[in-house]
Amino acid sequence: MKQRLILIIALLGALVACNDDAIFEKEMYKNVVALISSDYYNTFEEVVKLTNEEVIIGYVAASVGGTDAPAQDMVIGLEEDSTQLGLYNYSLYDADSTLYAKPLPKDKYEIVEYKITIKAGERSGKTMVRLRPDGLSPDSTYFLSLRATDISGVELNPEKSTILYQVLLENDYASQAENSLYTMTGMVNGMVTAANKELFPLSYNSVRMVAGNETFVSAVDKIKESSIILEVAEDNSVTIKPYGSIQVNQLDGDDKYPNVFMVEDYFGQKTNVFLLSYEYTIGNTTKVMQERVEMQIRN
Numbered sequence: 001m002k003q004r005l006i007l008i009i010a011l012l013g014a015l016v017a018c019n020d021d022a023i024f025e026k027e028m029y030k031n032v033v034a035l036i037s038s039d040y041y042n043t044f045e046e047v048v049k050l051t052n053e054e055v056i057i058g059y060v061a062a063s064v065g066g067t068d069a070p071a072q073d074m075v076i077g078l079e080e081d082s083t084q085l086g087l088y089n090y091s092l093y094d095a096d097s098t099l100y101a102k103p104l105p106k107d108k109y110e111i112v113e114y115k116i117t118i119k120a121g122e123r124s125g126k127t128m129v130r131l132r133p134d135g136l137s138p139d140s141t142y143f144l145s146l147r148a149t150d151i152s153g154v155e156l157n158p159e160k161s162t163i164l165y166q167v168l169l170e171n172d173y174a175s176q177a178e179n180s181l182y183t184m185t186g187m188v189n190g191m192v193t194a195a196n197k198e199l200f201p202l203s204y205n206s207v208r209m210v211a212g213n214e215t216f217v218s219a220v221d222k223i224k225e226s227s228i229i230l231e232v233a234e235d236n237s238v239t240i241k242p243y244g245s246i247q248v249n250q251l252d253g254d255d256k257y258p259n260v261f262m263v264e265d266y267f268g269q270k271t272n273v274f275l276l277s278y279e280y281t282i283g284n285t286t287k288v289m290q291e292r293v294e295m296q297i298r299n
Contacts, residue, residue: 031066033076033118034160035148041088043143043164048133050171050204056133060146060165061126062116065157074118076156077149078111078127084162085145101141104167108132109144115151133169138176138200138208139223142167173232173261173272174199174207182272186257186291188213197293199230206231208243211280212289225282230274232261240278247281257290263297270297 037044046058060078064070082103089100110130118125129144136142144165148156174180180199187193198216199207207230210216214226224244231239238259240250252259257277264271274293279286 030155031064031068031070031074032155032157033062033064033074033148034157035146035163036061036063036124037160037163041091041164042084042160042162043088043166045166045168045177046129046131047168047170047175047177048131050133050169050201052204054132054134056131058129058131058165058167059126060111060116060129060163061124062118062148063124064118069121069123070118072120073152074125074154075152076116076154077151078114078116078146079149080145081147081162082145084147084164085143088143088164101143101164104142104144104165105136108136108142108167116148129165131167133167134203136167136169138169138202139218139220169201171201171204171207173230174201176201180207180295182209182274182293182295184213184291184293186289188287188289190288193291199293199295202229205233209293211246211248211278211282212287212291214282228278228280230261230276236261238274238276240276249279251277251279251288254290257292264294271295272297 035042044060048056048058062076064074085101085103093099108131112128112130114127116125116127144167146163146165148161150156168176170177182197182199184197185194193213195213197209199209202208208227209230210226211228217223217226225246227243228246228248229241229243231241233239238261240248240259242248250259254277257275259277260275262273262275264273272295276293277290279288
């Protein structure tokens, strides 16, 4: 009787083990689709290099897991859903809506097809996004908030079924993806001065920076009051313009600060350099600036 009981227990154990193996094998081989993003609130950064073209192409992509690639096409739908953007904003900034990331304006993008197809035998697929980034503020964070939907019996990874598609601007002089911190040395009203300045991309050939030795304050009214635009022409000459209410007057004819942009190359190390001369007025105070603004370029 005892031997019979031991045999029954052994058989039950074997059945359970076989069942566990079958479940594990099924899970291991299962094709599950996920939108491609980071683990940080499912964000994906599209770094957009500004050009003189109106439309720039980006992509939203998906991948499929499992031991083997799918045997047939897998199709998921996409829909715009602000839920994930709301969660992102509230989780990071609580009730301080002045810091919230913004939805990408409707006139700044076009999703060519609201679905992604992963072809049989492949691991990923994508859909095109046409972007019109001109006019986006470098001081704001913009997201296109999307959610994947099942339209062909596809199993979706619930933790990767949303994406916050972020548009980051850059040009040859500055980038939102990295802090474009320049060093400024020169003269203010004939006195030696120095500071660090961050430059922000505006268009393919222009950037914004704080004027002179003013302190940067991250508030819209202060930025407009204290910032200037540097616009680089094809011959690398620079035109200096007001960004907002600041009054600025470009001073040409200075041999040392001739209002030009150049890339210096010393033994393979390249440096962006602006040589600028101008006067600006904030309130009742006018300052005359002669400055060299430079940043080493990463190879």
